[in-house]
Every structure is written in C-alpha cells, then in structure tokens.
Amino acid sequence: MPPTISQAIILRHVDYGEADRIVTVLTPDHGRLKGFARGARKSRKRFGPALEPFAEVRLHWAPRPGGELVSLREAELVSLRIGLRRDLETLALAGYGCELIEALYDEAVGFAEAFGLLRAFLDHLDRDGASREAKLLLELRLLALAGIVPHLQHCAECHGTLPDGPVGFAADRGGSLCLGCGGEAAALKVDRLTLGSLGRLLQTPAERFADIHLSPRTLQEGSALLDDALRGHLQRPLKSAAFLAGLGDGG
Numbered sequence: 001m002p003p004t005i006s007q008a009i010i011l012r013h014v015d016y017g018e019a020d021r022i023v024t025v026l027t028p029d030h031g032r033l034k035g036f037a038r039g040a041r042k043s044r045k046r047f048g049p050a051l052e053p054f055a056e057v058r059l060h061w062a063p064r065p066g067g068e069l070v071s072l073r074e075a076e077l078v079s080l081r082i083g084l085r086r087d088l089e090t091l092a093l094a095g096y097g098c099e100l101i102e103a104l105y106d107e108a109v110g111f112a113e114a115f116g117l118l119r120a121f122l123d124h125l126d127r128d129g130a131s132r133e134a135k136l137l138l139e140l141r142l143l144a145l146a147g148i149v150p151h152l153q154h155c156a157e158c159h160g161t162l163p164d165g166p167v168g169f170a171a172d173r174g175g176s177l178c179l180g181c182g183g184e185a186a187a188l189k190v191d192r193l194t195l196g197s198l199g200r201l202l203q204t205p206a207e208r209f210a211d212i213h214l215s216p217r218t219l220q221e222g223s224a225l226l227d228d229a230l231r232g233h234l235q236r237p238l239k240s241a242a243f244l245a246g247l248g249d250g251g
C-alpha cells in the first residue's frame, strides 16, 4: 500500500530500543498521530534531522495492522525552525505550546484549525522570539477552538451586565460573575477593560501573532484568567508550564 503523505509538526519523540524512535506529530488531515520510525537514529537518509521537536515535515506514513502506532516511512524537512533555539525562554514557550495543544487535543475539534494555530505560533516564535502576548494569544485561541472559552463580557450565570472596574471571575462557575451572582466573593478579580480586550482578541485572525501588543495589566490579569480557565481542562499541570514559570521568576 502506498504511504499517505501529510504535512506534520513534530510534537515530541522518545527513543526506543537501539535505533528506533516513537514520534508524536500533529497533522491537519489526520489529527494527532503517533508513529514508529524504525532505524530513525541510524538512517539519516530517510529521516535526517526531520524528527526533531517543532520541525515541520512532509511525512510519509502508513497504518500498521492492529497497532495504535502508525509506521513512519520517511520525513522530508520543510522547516526546522532553528530560530526557536535562540534562547531558553523561546524554546520553553515552543515546548509549552506543543504540550498544551496535545493536552487539550481531546477537547479540540478541527484538526486543520489546531494545526494552523500551532504552526502560526511556532513560526512567530521562530521569527520574533518569546513574548507574553504570544503565550496569551495561543491559550485564548486554543480555548476558543475547543469551544471552552469562559464567559467574559457578561455574567456567566445570569447573563447580566458586569460592573465597571474589577469583576469577579471563577472558571469553575463559567467565567465572569456580576455582583448579584456573588462576583465580589470570587478569588480572582479582573478589570472589565481586560475582559473587553480579551473579547476583542478573540475577533482577530487566529493565525496572527505579530504586532499585537497588550498593556501590562491586560497581560497580568489575562494570564491569571487563562490559567484559571485552563486548569479545569488539564488532567495534570504541564511540565513545560512549570519550567516556563521558573524562567520568568529567575528574571
């Protein structure tokens, strides 16, 4: 049977045995695939450096009878995204993007959209390096893609209008809360202007990352809100998130 050829982004890999490698990729047409690359660490001809994380490839693959893993035959390198290795923060944020998209994968519908978003995110980091804006945009757009964006600009419970100034937010109750619904008691407070900014960001094209600049308050409050929103959908804290936060603390 001739192999299927898919565009793919390498999410991660683990070495297997003496010379083989198990590789997880995201494709626009078949979603997430886990593949077995026989001899990948010896045969530079068929795979070369194309199976490194964040690389974009044209992947030749075929299903394996009775197996969960597909068989990877060959990978033609499209882009290695070498700019991601410019500094530790950029590399860590790229790793976070891949881990987050995989963690939310079962919620996300639309492989092509998920692929397009991850590709635009990695291309942006490759060109311009890490930024807090890029992280926030990826998180917000992934929630939108998965259909799990919390209520931002109206009360999650009564759909009433929100007060000016600080608004209570609780992802486990659906999002923003008005005063009548007990918003004042929520642990997290987010200014209504921040909620408006996030709402407007949801209207921007999902693959646009360049030239979007946010105020320190939007970044700080928006990140806290998205952390709260993501927490309920992740089975466990992401390793790359802790690493990234550690880098931030260290200056």
Ligand SMILES: [Zn+2]
Binding pocket: 155, 156, 157, 158, 159, 160, 177, 178, 179, 180, 181
């Ligand atoms: Zn309410």
